[in-house]
Amino acid sequence: MASYDGLSTWLEIDLGAIAHNVQAMQKLADTRVMAVVKANGYGHGLVPAARSAVEAGAAYCGVARIDEAIEIRDGGVAAPVLVLGETPNSRMADATAHHISVTVYNQAQLDALAAAARSAGETVQVHVKVDTGMTRLGAEPHAAFGLLQALQTIPGVKVEGLFTHFARADEPSAASTDKQAALFDDLLGEVTSAGLRPPLVHTANSAAALTRPSARFDMVRPGIAIYGLNPSEEVRVPEDFRPALVWKARLTTVREVPAGTGVSYGHRYVTPKDERLGVIPVGYGDGFRREPGARVLIHGRWAPVVGRVCMDQTIINLDDVPDAATGDEVVIVGRQGDEGLRPGDLAEVWGTVGYEVVCGLSARVPRLYQS
Numbered sequence: 175m176a177s178y179d180g181l182s183t184w185l186e187i188d189l190g191a192i193a194h195n196v197q198a199m200q201k202l203a204d205t206r207v208m209a210v211v212k213a214n215g216y217g218h219g220l221v222p223a224a225r226s227a228v229e230a231g232a233a234y235c236g237v238a239r240i241d242e243a244i245e246i247r248d249g250g251v252a253a254p255v256l257v258l259g260e261t262p263n264s265r266m267a268d269a270t271a272h273h274i275s276v277t278v279y280n281q282a283q284l285d286a287l288a289a290a291a292r293s294a295g296e297t298v299q300v301h302v303k304v305d306t307g308m309t310r311l312g313a314e315p316h317a318a319f320g321l322l323q324a325l326q327t328i329p330g331v332k333v334e335g336l337f338t339h340f341a342r343a344d345e346p347s348a349a350s351t352d353k354q355a356a357l358f359d360d361l362l363g364e365v366t367s368a369g370l371r372p373p374l375v376h377t378a379n380s381a382a383a384l385t386r387p388s389a390r391f392d393m394v395r396p397g398i399a400i401y402g403l404n405p406s407e408e409v410r411v412p413e414d415f416r417p418a419l420v421w422k423a424r425l426t427t428v429r430e431v432p433a434g435t436g437v438s439y440g441h442r443y444v445t446p447k448d449e450r451l452g453v454i455p456v457g458y459g460d461g462f463r464r465e466p467g468a469r470v471l472i473h474g475r476w477a478p479v480v481g482r483v484c485m486d487q488t489i490i491n492l493d494d495v496p497d498a499a500t501g502d503e504v505v506i507v508g509r510q511g512d513e514g515l516r517p518g519d520l521a522e523v524w525g526t527v528g529y530e531v532v533c534g535l536s537a538r539v540p541r542l543y544q545s
């Protein structure tokens with residue numbers, strides 16, 4: 175691993191954990207894995223995450239936008255890549271040139287696909303997306319059949335996949351997931367009878383891959399789980415999945431202040447007694463939110479945030495860590511001693527989900543990789 179000497183705050187990313195989680199998911203789901211690495215690999219780094227997942231056996235990488243797919247190609251990953259979101263028609267040729275598969279969901283995309291196939295003289299691989307109840311991207315189930323038929327007639331276009339996405343897979347008791355699955359199964363039945371079933375049918379994000387064997391089909395599309403994180407409090411990854419990311423910082427200042435001292439912007443915190451305070455060089459500019467209530471670990475003990483989180487610095491109370499000193503290692507996400515906190519714990523404090531915590535880790539926080 176690269177040295178963290180001289181860094182104020184950094185992320186330690188265990189690529190071996192991502193590889194391990196991909197294999198654990200493959201074993202559990204007993205089908206192909208599309209490693210979803212959009213949004214900078216959920217903060218872990220787009221190309222490193224993609225590379226590790228593919229080396230571990232992922233059959234496919236999934237991203238949200240074509241520029242993410244091209245970055246993966248430029249990073250030397252040759253495995254199939256699917257753009258799960260919209261690809262602008264003006265970029266279809268770009269996708270083809272980079273051997274990137276695109277998502278198709280309406281007839282207005284067909285001309286651009288035909289033109290891309292013609293100009294590249296290569297096969298364009300597409301996956302048809304069906305909206306079964308997410309109410310976001312995708313053809314209505316009745317339109318999807320016509321779309322699949324129309325795609326057969328376009329020279330140079332190959333339909334490789336058919337997929338949908340669940341809105342509530344992270345709530346295992348949600349009946350709407352059964353309804354979405356039933357709509358999809360009906361469509362798949364018709365498509366299969368008509369001889370139009372593509373080789374890769376896929377519906378399951380991490381939560382569905384973990385909880386719904388019937389949703390696994392030819393491939394599952396886990397994102398959050400390959401980083402070792404839970405889709406929700408209700409749907410957790412198995413014990414053997416390993417979190418891949420640790421967020422650390424160094425304590426920059428330790429000082430004693432008297433009772434009645436105003437702390438940080440707005441003096442929203444005024445020390446009720448004599449206190450030992452510390453400063454960590456981490457703030458909302460790094461993805462550490464401004465909302466109050468978070469705490470960090472030093473020497474395996476909790477130090478609560480006091481006063482407002484600033485852009486680049488945060489003040490913490492060290493009353494429970496009497497021996498804390500300047501330069502000590504602070505853990506913001508990860509384990510230290512017998513304690514630990516996950517992105518999901520910070521998310522609870524901040525009123526969001528662990529996904530947003532890791533995706534919000536800003537570019538300026540150095541990523542140190544270990545394999």
Ligand SMILES: *Cc1c(COP(=O)(O)O)cnc(C)c1O
Pocket residue numbers: 210212258339378379380381395396397398399405
């Ligand atoms: C982001 C995304 C996924 C991965 O979801 P997780 O909950 O992180 O597993 C899968 N499929 C699609 C279409 C997505 O947009």
